[in-house]
Amino acid sequence: MSKLPDQHEQIIQTHAALIVNVVRAAQNPALRPPLEDVLRVSVENGWGDLVRVIRKILDGSRDLGLLAGLDEEDGVIAEAILRGLQNPTTLPDPNVKPDPILAAPGLAAMIHACRRGDVQALQLLSGMAEQMTRVGGDMGRMGGIIRRLVDGERDPEMLSKGMTAQGESLLLAVLDELGKLDAH
Secondary structure, X not given: OOOOOOHHHHHHHHOHHHHHHHHHHHHOHXXXXXXXXXHHHHHHOOOHHHHXXXXXXXXXXXXXXXXXXXXXXXXXXXXHHHHHHHOHHHOOOOOOOOOHHHHHHHHHHHHHHHHOOOHHHHHXXXXXXXXXXXXXXXXXXXXXXXXXXXXXXXXXXXXXXXXXXXXXXXXXXHHHHHHHHHHO
């Protein structure tokens, strides 16, 4: 049985295009203008802390102290950028699409943490749900039911309305993981 990627690997793969584009722009200033549009939109979507660090990296800073104060997801992304600048072989492949099913344990853990009052998990999950909703399709539907899952809804028939078989599979995997977490 293959090992599931850990949460950091999932974050890196999810943000592979951004990581690679920042590294390329840091190495070639001609690539910076198109990246600026992405960074501007990222700030508008609540990623201001990460964008501040990315701008410092683009301006030449390589100090690991840049990671101080970032939440876990932003820190993982910034660290992957710094690592990629140091060793390009560590960069993720932006053409590989993460398997949504692999996200089930992470999503379930975050939903479980939210149910237990973890404010940081709630903020992170809220941002993820918003991004998922923008993607549309099954991911959008999954993003749209996150709040219901946090509130304790567990009826797969009600939650999976409008989902394809793949979306339903992700939902069932999340519900399975939540069942395991709730049992402990």
